[in-house]
Amino acid sequence: MLGWPVLIIAGLFLFKTFSKQNSAGRKLYLLHCASCHMEEGEGLRQLIPPLKNADYLSQSPLMAACLIRQGINGKIIVNGIEYNRPMPGNSMLSPSEITAIIRYIQQKWYPLEQEVSFSEVDSLLKICSPNP
Amino acid sequence: MKVFMHKTNNKLLIFTSLSIFIISCSSGKKTLPILGFRDVSPNGDTIYHVIPDFVFTNQEGQPVSQKTVAGKIYVTDFFFTSCPSICPKMKAQMIRIHDAFMDNDSLILLSHSIDPVFDSVAVLKDYADRLGIKTAKWHLLTGNKEEIYGIAEKYLVSVAEDGQAPGGFIHSGHFILVDTQRRIRGYYDGTREEEVNQLMSDIQVLMNEGKE
Numbered sequence: 442m443l444g445w446p447v448l449i450i451a452g453l454f455l456f457k458t459f460s461k462q463n464s465a466g467r468k469l470y471l472l473h474c475a476s477c478h479m480e481e482g483e484g485l486r487q488l489i490p491p492l493k494n495a496d497y498l499s500q501s502p503l504m505a506a507c508l509i510r511q512g513i514n515g516k517i518i519v520n521g522i523e524y525n526r527p528m529p530g531n532s533m534l535s536p537s538e539i540t541a542i543i544r545y546i547q548q549k550w551y552p553l554e555q556e557v558s559f560s561e562v563d564s565l566l567k568i569c570s571p572n573p
Numbered sequence: 574m575k576v577f578m579h580k581t582n583n584k585l586l587i588f589t590s591l592s593i594f595i596i597s598c599s600s601g602k603k604t605l606p607i608l609g610f611r612d613v614s615p616n617g618d619t620i621y622h623v624i625p626d627f628v629f630t631n632q633e634g635q636p637v638s639q640k641t642v643a644g645k646i647y648v649t650d651f652f653f654t655s656c657p658s659i660c661p662k663m664k665a666q667m668i669r670i671h672d673a674f675m676d677n678d679s680l681i682l683l684s685h686s687i688d689p690v691f692d693s694v695a696v697l698k699d700y701a702d703r704l705g706i707k708t709a710k711w712h713l714l715t716g717n718k719e720e721i722y723g724i725a726e727k728y729l730v731s732v733a734e735d736g737q738a739p740g741g742f743i744h745s746g747h748f749i750l751v752d753t754q755r756r757i758r759g760y761y762d763g764t765r766e767e768e769v770n771q772l773m774s775d776i777q778v779l780m781n782e783g784k785e
Contacts, residue, residue, distance in 0.1 A: 476657065476659060476662060477657065477661045479661070479665065485661050485664060485665050485704075486668070486704050486705055487704075487705070488661070488664075488703045489661055526654075526655075526703075527655065529657045529739070
């Protein structure tokens with residue numbers, strides 16, 4: 442008879458942990474990314490590339506780590522379209538915050554793909570080339 | 574109620590405003606307020622706040638002035654192309670208006686750059702091409718900085734250079750609705766879809782007003 446309440450509490454606990462993790466990534470995404478890439482990740486015509494259904498993100502989600510940290514100044518080709526507007530870097534974001542953002546993007550638009558880990562992001566951030 | 578009861582004047586005032594309310598509702602037509610400062614002429618007419626004459630340059634290098642908007646309704650805003658904060662959202666919303674009124678010549682759109690030194694004609698042209706917009710419908714404007722900041726004041730919105738702000742400038746995210754007589758008829762948050770829906774329905778109200 443003790444089984445049910447325990448299961449429910451465990452379920453609630455898991456749900457809370459999971460949604461908390463998501464909400465941190467979501468908050469950071471809305472604060473740092475959504476102004477330009479939009480809440481639904483569609484970008485803006487040929488000015489700002491999409492994050493949703495973007496070939497480079499599904500191929501190498503880790504690449505986003507250096508982009509988020511350093512921004513980009515110059516051309517980037519996404520789904521065959523050339524974009525060429527500067528993206529400002531976010532040097533104040535910590536490796537764990539950057540991990541949370543990439544995971545949020547993955548959970549939202551690439552749910553079937555393997556999520557990046559903190560250690561992968563953290564070690565990549567240490568070797569991002571100074572000027573991409 | 575108690576406050577109102579002992580003053581006949583107030584009763585009259587309530588009655589009058591109620592009548593006006595009933596009359597304006599029973600006409601069944603929505604009207605938009607005329608905003609901004611107002612004055613009274615010596616013969617008692619109300620003088621409304623109007624946007625003064627201006628000349629700026631658009632993404633094709635053509636002059637855009639009060640003559641361009643003569644007899645038209647227009648929606649205007651302030652932005653800059655390298656803006657990392659609210660501008661892309663404003664532009665995504667402005668595109669909706671651009672597309673919805675594409676074939677209606679009685680409405681045009683004016684977006685003023687508040688970073689006119691960087692936002693040259695060539696920069697604006699590239700931005701416009703990437704947005705895929707039609708010049709005759711949506712003019713991206715550059716020009717003399719003092720004049721652009723000066724006209725922002727006339728639209729009663731704030732713009733300023735600020736080294737601490739993202740991108741170096743702060744500005745209001747409003748879309749301003751202006752009628753054919755260059756009077757301000759509404760302000761809408763240009764980053765919010767619901768407000769821009771309201772703006773689009775208010776544009777229709779203004780267009781009908783012109784037909785009366």
